Amino acid sequence: MKKPEQPRAVTRPSERPTLRTVADACGLAVTTVSRALNNASDIAQSTRIRVRSVADELGYVPNRAGRGLRTGRTHMISLVLPARVEITGYTTSIISSLGEVCRDAGFELSATPEIPHDDELTIVKSIVQNHRADGIVISHTSPQDLRVRYLIENGFPFVTHGRTELASAHASVDFDNERFAEMAANRLAERGRKRLMLVGAPASLTYQTHLLNGFRRSIARNGLDCLEPPEPLGLDMPLDKLRGIITALFRSGNAPDGIVSAGDNATLAIMAGIHDAGLTPGIDAEVVTKQTSATIDHVLPIIDSCFEDITLTGTRLGETLLKLISGQLPTEQLNTIIAPEPRFRLG
Template sequence: MTREESGRAGGAPDNDRMMEPPGKGKPTLRTIAGLTGLAVTTVSRALAGDVQIALETRMRVSQVAREIGYMPDRAAQRLRTGRTNVISLILDPHEEILGYATSMINGVTEALRDTPYHLVITPHFSDRPQIEPVAHILRNRTADGVIFTRTEPLDARVKMLLESDFPFICHGRTELATPHPYVDYDNYAFAYQAARRLTASGCRKLAIILPPTAFTFAHHMRHGFMTAIREEGLAYEIPQEVTLDSKSDAIRDCFFALFAHPDRPDGVVCGGEVIAMAVMAAAYDHGLKLGQDVHIVTKQTSGLFDQVRPRIPTIYEDLAEAGRLMGELLLKRIAEKKPVTELQYLQTVTGF
């Protein structure tokens, strides 16, 4: 008690700079130190909730801090502690899937809400090696955690991050022996169920557009699709010249050609809305009737297909939720060393 007051009265001697408030600038620890008559160190520790600091002091300090609207300087914290309070989301500007990035960003953003973390978008330009942004972040420690997508079976980024024991989470799984955090959508189930719906509609020959084979989820999709095919003993066709990444014009042209054949597929599994629109366009341009001559099931990641006519059956993938999950799991990974199994999540296919 007396210390306080003596501190207030005689507090000037050492940190006499308090007299000159740090310009018109933001309040710093020193501002609070001046106001309370405490040392900067004490203020810092008080705000950090150190139990070595008297409870009363802690309360008084945080009270003052709140009053003057103190916010710690991120740069200073980062320089001192090495923690950046940054989550880096690596994005490929070429993602064609409708609003893929936006939904995911929104999800991650939501998870980061009310945390000190900022979201930095790190581009991966397609003319550069995929590992580059990860290597850069790792080398310069410009983030506390990394999120990336389009995971490959033997993903070099995963390997590198695992080796460095650096917090990360990816959208999609690998086939690596070492388990690692991920959020994935069950594309096996998607393709399987999509195919089953088509067979249930009486289709005799199915087609599917797969992602580039480099990506793990291409195999999942193929597997799900083929399982349904085998169960039914159906004919099928997997066009090799297009992928989910192809321009929609290319996909339309491809299916326009396919639909010209007498043994054309009468059911198509579409991995995305734009793909579905392209296939529909191809059918339309042939005068084929949707739901009669040709059936389609598509993955839906936005509200768009609620407005598409005729109505097309869809299977929903919640990308915003995926983003939110990735954010949450990554934060968990950063905060504490959890067993990896708690950092893995597989989004199931909703409904049939």
């Protein structure tokens, strides 16, 4: 009977360890170690775990420059962050889950912010022309997004968080904002609210169209009044300004009794604005919000929400882009729409 293999003692070398160093410590061939470190599916998981553990103990770091010369790849994924994006729990969750998928596949994630007032193509052109990454993730998409058009024309692998209205197919992962807005408005109607208002996304973004479609469909079906805000209200608006507008609106006497809000932080400002006007959130007006974090779980009075799983979104973005890079599936099959999860807390 063959004795089980005994783990070898690992001593950190004085010089920079190589694949050969790791292979000798594991008692495996260099090619096996290389494939294990790259999570090759034909290498047993136990072997991959052991090789990774030994590599970490030895302080082995892949020579990405050398590997890039051999393979023509950078093994980098670039996440392009919109100008003025807030690093909130929303952004952190996407970066964390996307980064985990990339790491497990042997890629590194680089977050690249767009520069305010730059041409919107500046960052993606730099990445493509200088081959700074093997694939790009972009968000905050518009119906005729120039970044998407450029990447399609140049045949560069990418996935969008959000959809466009371009004729050419492209990989995307999106939340079903249309269904969310319809569900939220329906919920307010069920609770007897008659005059509804939507606080949505900037008008330039595709998902604002989706929000409006779902909201207006519910308004028509339930025979409700749709109240237009005194000025466009979007999630890009500073919270203190949004709070002030809501306060003035509710003091005017021409206020909604139900609000659909497309974001956690906006909801906090809306409820504070209602309170500032001397009214009671939940009684004088109800809010149903999209929820992307645990913050809404602690709001008082309690409110209804529809949950958007941002961690799942980051995972799907990473998985989709890696499939695109490897050519596993055609682009037209790489589209995911994540359904809202109702969290209706009120009786």
